[in-house]
Amino acid sequence: MGEFVRLEVAEGVGTIRLDRPPMNAINDDLTRDLVDAATEATLNDDVRAIVIWGGEKVFAAGADIKQMAEATSHQMKGRIAGLQDAFSLVEDIPKVTIAAINGFCLGGGCELALTADFRYAAEDAQLGQPEIKLGIIPGAGGTQRLPRLIGPARAKEIIYSGRFVPAKEAEEIGLVDAVFPATEVYDKAVEAAKEYAKGPTAALRAAKVSVTWGGRVDLRTGLVVERETFADLFATEDQKEGMNAFLEKRRAEFKGR
Numbered sequence: 001m002g003e004f005v006r007l008e009v010a011e012g013v014g015t016i017r018l019d020r021p022p023m024n025a026i027n028d029d030l031t032r033d034l035v036d037a038a039t040e041a042t043l044n045d046d047v048r049a050i051v052i053w054g055g056e057k058v059f060a061a062g063a064d065i066k067q068m069a070e071a072t073s074h075q076m077k078g079r080i081a082g083l084q085d086a087f088s089l090v091e092d093i094p095k096v097t098i099a100a101i102n103g104f105c106l107g108g109g110c111e112l113a114l115t116a117d118f119r120y121a122a123e124d125a126q127l128g129q130p131e132i133k134l135g136i137i138p139g140a141g142g143t144q145r146l147p148r149l150i151g152p153a154r155a156k157e158i159i160y161s162g163r164f165v166p167a168k169e170a171e172e173i174g175l176v177d178a179v180f181p182a183t184e185v186y187d188k189a190v191e192a193a194k195e196y197a198k199g200p201t202a203a204l205r206a207a208k209v210s211v212t213w214g215g216r217v218d219l220r221t222g223l224v225v226e227r228e229t230f231a232d233l234f235a236t237e238d239q240k241e242g243m244n245a246f247l248e249k250r251r252a253e254f255k256g257r
Helices: 028-043 073-091 108-113 130-134 142-150 152-161 167-172 182-197 201-214 219-235 237-247
Strands: 005-010 013-018 049-053 096-101 104-106 118-122 126-128 164-166 178-180
Touching (some): 013 028, 013 182, 096 182, 108 142, 118 182, 142 152, 164 167, 201 219, 219 237
Parallel strands (some): 049 096, 118 178
Antiparallel strands (some): 005 013
16 A cells, blocks of 8 residues: 555454644645555455544645645646545545544545545544635635535635634534544544444445435436435345345344345
8 A cells, every 4th residue: 555545454444544744734645545545445345334534643734735835727737636536536435434533634634524424523623624825725625515515604604714613613513423532533433434334335335326426416317316226226135134134023134245
């Protein structure tokens, strides 16, 4: 695995671990490593759920400003397209993903966290899109995913001001899903991921596809997506196991097939 991002697998849970001290600043090398880790997480059948984690001190404090400062518009168009593609690849991992957030989760770091299905934050975590203070705007999904998650008005206030959002407020507005003591965030995320890993992974994948893509199209098209993914699940072993277990009044034992 790469120098700045690695995939660690245990008990069905894959941890995509950012590791570029001291702040996990996102540069081209980290982006390439992220693509490799997300691809492996997608293809590896031993990985049934994902935790994205930047370590005990920081999730990611944004893009590498030194790398960006002297870039031309032409250079940035290619670079930001690559970063958007990398984050979309993470978002499209066909498994449940949880971002475990310690410390700062800012700029590109916040945009990466937004790609996850769920976000667990430490009590002292701070999230935000401070790009406006650099004379720019979020470019790796912040202006698109944030309003879809918390609503346009709240997203505009956070993006326009560039302020940091403390974990408690982030939970209140739906930016994060749960808040825990800093020493427990990663373990809580892994604990939740293990439960998803035990579930019917094909059905979870279908639910993720239906909710994510159905929300991007009109209702009738979304219903077609739902209908097709629903019917396809009747070709899985887990559907048979789930329904037989219900009829036999026992707990289902899903195999991910």
